[in-house]
Amino acid sequence: MPGITVTVNGKTVTREVEGRTLLVQLLREELGLTGTHVGCDTSQCGACLVHVNGESVKSCTMLAAAADGAQVTTIEGVAGRDGTMSVVQAAFQEHHGLQCGFCTPGMVMSVTDLLRVNASPSETEVREWLEGNICRCTGYHNIVKAALAAAETLRAGQPLAAE
């Protein structure tokens, strides 16, 4: 089994993994980071979305071995060390952008990535960006609202994330 070294939420870990082990399995089953969820088998729902070297990746679609040497950020690494939620997390709470919470980690990671590449998205741009994330509870209305509100807060000068 190949040995891999990954930096997850700033912490470097080394593990031996089977070749077929997915990144999401490494995160959930080996590292106990259960905030990253699995909602489908076809890379459509986005519940497993994490950042690998700063970019959105569906961790159900990446082999753990392929993440060797990478910097991975999961939902557990988004809030500040003192527990203060990031601007995006806080906006989701403020605007009721979550209900059952299952798609939420992926949504937060995805919106965080969006606001990194586009500081002033339109509603249409937010909706288009989220095509890789499925939510069954909110009808997206409040997720979109939260994303737009977070963008506004960021433009007012707050940092994007504690990560």
Added chain:
Amino acid sequence: MAKDFGIGASSKRREDKRFLTGKGRYTDDMNKAGQAYVHFLRSDMAHGRIASIDVSAAEAAPGVLKVFTAKDFEAVGGVPCGWQVTDKNGEPMKEPKHPILAEGRVRHVGDPIAAVVAETRAHARDAAELIEVELEELPAVVDMRAALSGGQSVHDEAPDNLCYDWDFPAESKDAVDEAIRNAHHVTVLELRNNRLVANPMEPRCALGEYDEADDMHTLWTTSQNPHVIRLLMGAFVLGIPEHKLRVVAPDVGGGFGSKIYHYAEEAFVTFAAKVVGRPVKWTSDRAEAFMSDAHGRDHVCKVELAMDAEGNFLALRSTTLANMGAYLSTFAPCIPTWLHGTLLAGNYKTPLIFTNVKAVFTNTVPVDAYRGAGRPEATYLIERTVDKAAREMGIDPAELRRRNFITQFPYQTPVAVEYDSGNYNATLDKVLDASDRAGFAARKAESASRGKLRGFGLAHYIEACGIAPSSLVGALGARAGLYEAATVRVNPTGSISVFTGSHSHGQGHETTFAQVVADMLGVPEDSIDIVHGDTNRVPFGMGTYGSRSLAVGGSAIVKSVDKIIAKAKKIAAHLLEASETDITFENGQFSVQGTDRSLAWGEVCLAAYVPHKYPIETLEPGLEETSFYDPANFTYPSGAYACEVEVDPETGKVTVLSFTAADDFGNVVNPMIVEGQVHGGLAQGLGQALMEGCVYDENGQLITASFMDYAMPLAKDLPSFVVDNSACTPCTHNPLGVKGCGEAGAIGSPPALVNAVLDALSDYGIAHIDMPLTPSKVWAAIDAARPAAAAE
């Protein structure tokens, strides 16, 4: 002015932080020491006889602990059905056994044949591939009409594939027939309510554990009602008494009905954990969810609406074929009957109504309640028919509705239920105003200038929620009562633990219920903890479905808080040396009327547990109360929805431009959460109307078993919604005056959208298109109508 705490405040959800920071506790997040994993070998054939199963190679495979087949379950029961419908001849419905693992025959794609328990998920999955199953294919029963017309049967007990044949109300049949025969005009519509898959984002998961030391079984499961699972699985399947069986439903990632039912996998892991002496976990993948979660809807209907020359409704007759799938799921028989037939008056004073429902077994996944359950089917058939009638009669659709609205309450319908309150004109006024119907003609002209077809659609709905009075549902065939339980425990220092039988899987009970208690007691919301989802912590419960949590579960909490206040007043009277009748309680303060003597909440709570100067013979120490609340009636939320669409005649693509909802939910505890519930319901309803559809081919193969094949609505498919719930008529029979809001959006939105699309297509003379209105279907309808339109 908006309140900042308690009832009526948009309190931010206390649940959110754990979900937003990755600290939710879902069933699959839990792992137990020594845990093994199960993989189910499922049938890839819709219907077949199991000639042989050879598990020897699988049992010898690495990591395998045991391979189970039906033989291992000979001593246990099948998955029970919780509702018995009696058919029109007075006979009970046909109720074939639903085994844990297939016995002799497989009856749908996904029917579990064998189960491998192994050290790891991968070991179990690998070994399952080594099981040799010889299946002799039988003809698949897929289409409901064909199922009823003889030939192959799904179960020997139901040779004609008929589960029941139900007339309702039987005594109205002749009068309805006559009214239709003699009417000025009868609008006829045949339609299909498409089969759906609930698809909560969290797939089902079950983890069983057995503790030999105290003979205790524990099941962690993705359930909307852990106590019901304990009852069904303990009493009917495995024979485990309640005190030896704990069922926990921790954070659950959405349900929408699909997690109400007791499933075979739950019984399997509970049973297997004892057999192999290790905790056993099963986590569904999405493909497995498509072929094992109960599906929803799947009705084929014919509707006839009789009117006089002014468009007054005289009679409604419907016939429905309702798909039950291969086995009866927990609530399946009651969905097309008591949750559908009883809603056929809709918002209208139609004096005569009759329906016939035939429930049909097919070689498909069992069908049961999905968000709305029976009521969306009733609403869809009424509101589509009313719209068609308006067109045929040349009456404006809003005007035709107004002409027939029920305006006096309480109102006894001809289909057994009595509506307690409502104001349908008020919601209609609001929706017409908020959607700017007056400006529609100009918008339509603007669309036309771009070659697009614009349409405006209306729908009204009524639903029966707050399920339900036990005496009533008992008479209708329910095998359980549908009350709710709540314990309110006031701790010595005044903090409060509320134990509720309702279960939250996205609804925000931890916030809303705390608001109710805080409001009643005048204490801070954060001094109140809401405990749910664990049969060892919560005394009893019937769970969350049918928009019942606040109306029934919340009422049980109110009842307990009332008792707490009554007892606390007694304690305060004693401490203040006053008569109990002179004690007032306001804003967390107990006072002697007309004096300046008072005690704070915390002082009375402490005295309850430190009863040093206490009349022990007349007053018990402690401050904890339990109540069971059984509702007097259903609640009847209602509303008016407006949808505006644009259709591209070149491609058939439908774009939802706006959606406006005006709902009457009675009183609202947390407006933010209620609006969120409506948004979610609308998305599911629009999903049904636009793109979702579960499809079997003629061999019973499930064609749509992934998110690649089953279209889930995405953010880009939907608009932002306009939601209003200010037209409020409180429920008259529960203490909070609340009606329930969870299902409304999914009930009212499909007909609004379809009516809008058909309005857009009105120039083509297209009377109906069955859901989902995919581009290909809409385009085909336009294409077929073109010669006619061109000839005019």
